[in-house]
Amino acid sequence: MLKNSADRFGLISRLLHWGIAGLVVVMLSLGLRLSDMEPGLANLWLYGLHKSLGILTLSLMLARILWHLYTPPPRPMGGGRQAIMARTAHLAIYALLLAIPLSGWIGSAATGLDVVIFDRWTLPAIAPISPLWEETAFTLHDALTKVLIALLFLHMGAALKREMDGDGTLRRMVLGRARD
Ligand code: HEM
Ligand code: HEM
Structure with a gap:
């Protein structure tokens, strides 16, 4: 079962969920390492890795949105206020996983350096060369990652709590269905 249905997550959605989740954890750790460094020749590869995996995350998010427009995922279980939350x-x-990589790309382009990913592809310069754009975009990049971290703790806590309450929420994201 590749596609989603009213009561199950198909394989593609589950692979996208866990693949992107893994990437996001790597990206947050890499980003927090970068924020303690001064850019230089010795650590340029780390910046390159962060940018490459960040653009990969953005591409997978776009693929996920298209996939979910084509085959909508099931609604959160339970209904009521909890499901709305x-x-x-x-x-x-x-929204954050679009805005964060975009702000990183805009800030990087605003420095005037080419944004090259996977040592191979030069991305279009999507911002004017400008210290103001650079500063604003990276301030946003930083602030939005803090919001993302807080939301992810909430997300994981809620998933674990509901699984412990026994409604099969986590099982559905791992195996597809809440119960056999
Ligand atoms: C999901 C994707 C991404 C996540 C979760 C992420 C996360 C982070 C984090 C947590 C930081 C440290 C912020 C701070 O404390 O100052 C950071 C810094 C940075 N990010 Fe990202 N990032 C992502 C995508 C990108 C992309 C696509 C680019 C560029 C093409 C990029 C370029 C940078 C740069 C250059 C820095 C260092 C900024 C500085 O020196 O102040 N990031 N990122
Ligand atoms: C760390 C990065 C993570 C991100 C960015 C993330 C993102 C998301 C998103 C956007 C959804 C909505 C469903 C969809 O559109 O695919 C979702 C669903 C879900 N996530 Fe995560 N997630 C992450 C980590 C985790 C972890 C670690 C767990 C387990 C503890 C988890 C458990 C779930 C479950 C159970 C659902 C299904 C909720 C439902 O049925 O309504 N997620 N996640």
């Missing part, structure tokens, strides 16, 4: 949190995570 879950849905709101999911939408906010989607």
Whole structure:
């Protein structure tokens, strides 16, 4: 079962969820390492890795949105206020995982250096060369990652709590269905 249905997450959505989740954890750790450094020749590769994996995350998020327009995922279980909160949190995570890599790309382009990913592809310069754009975009990049971290703690806590309450929420994201 590759596609989603009203009560199950298909394989593609589950692979996208866990693949992007893994990437996001790596990206947050890499980013926090970079924020303690001064850019130089010795650590240029780390910046390159962060930018490459960040653009990969952005591409996978776009693929995820297209996939979910084609085959919508099941609604959060339970209904009522809890389901509305879950849905709101999911939408906010989607928005952040677009805005964070975009602000990183804009800030990097604004420095005037080429943004090269995977040592191979030069991305279009999507911002004018400008210290103001650079400063604003990276301030946003930093602030939004803090919001993302807080939301992800909430997200994981809620998933674990609901699984312990026994409604099968976590099982559904791992195995597809809440119960056999
Ligand atoms: C999901 C994707 C991404 C995440 C989660 C992420 C996360 C982070 C974090 C947590 C920081 C440290 C912020 C701070 O404390 O100052 C950071 C810094 C940085 N990010 Fe990202 N990032 C992502 C994508 C990107 C992309 C796509 C680019 C560029 C193409 C990029 C370029 C940078 C740069 C250059 C820095 C260092 C900024 C500085 O020196 O102040 N990031 N990122
Ligand atoms: C760390 C990065 C993570 C991100 C960015 C993330 C993002 C998301 C998003 C956007 C959804 C909405 C469903 C969709 O559109 O695919 C979702 C659902 C879900 N996530 Fe995560 N997630 C992460 C980590 C985790 C972890 C570690 C767990 C387990 C503890 C988890 C458990 C779940 C579950 C159970 C659902 C399904 C909720 C439902 O049925 O309504 N997620 N996640």
